[in-house]
Amino acid sequence: MDEIDRLLLEMLQDNATLSIAQMAERVGLSATPCWKRIQKLESRGVITRRVALVDPGRVGVGLSVLVSVEAGEHTPEWLQRFSAGVNAMPEIMEVYRMAGDIDYMLRVAVAGMAEYDAFYKRLIAIAPMKNVTSRFAMERMKHTTAYPLHPGSFHPRAPAAAAAED
Numbered sequence: 701m702d703e704i705d706r707l708l709l710e711m712l713q714d715n716a717t718l719s720i721a722q723m724a725e726r727v728g729l730s731a732t733p734c735w736k737r738i739q740k741l742e743s744r745g746v747i748t749r750r751v752a753l754v755d756p757g758r759v760g761v762g763l764s765v766l767v768s769v770e771a772g773e774h775t776p777e778w779l780q781r782f783s784a785g786v787n788a789m790p791e792i793m794e795v796y797r798m799a800g801d802i803d804y805m806l807r808v809a810v811a812g813m814a815e816y817d818a819f820y821k822r823l824i825a826i827a828p829m830k831n832v833t834s835r836f837a838m839e840r841m842k843h844t845t846a847y848p849l850h851p852g853s854f855h856p857r858a859p860a861a862a863a864a865e866d
Contacts, residue, residue, distance in 0.1 A: 704728075
């Protein structure tokens, strides 16, 4: 990947509704080479999806809960049950397997406390858990879906390649 790819990724992370022509103009390419680069980034798995981001409060899930889980046991069977269970629960937005004093961290989006209580009861029924701790977010101070693009992942654009693409 080169500097053009980095610029395309920055644009797409910021606004995936830009037209190919708009992106091509901003990176100094014609539309066809720009589109081919985006297709290549998709085929290589760099771009995994293009989605619409939704305001959780406006769709009725304004309560964010961070849930830490300590596993009841550390067996492949437990992990399979837990993984299948959390993947089936639409309220769970993210799941991370952690290092340290907790085993899993979940980000959950629900309408309110009553909905969270019902969710909690379904969660603890998935598999035996040693401890489940819930932390309720009072304010979202920062939220982004755009990853920082590390310069070491991109190489300078070769002059011959630049001429061939335009």
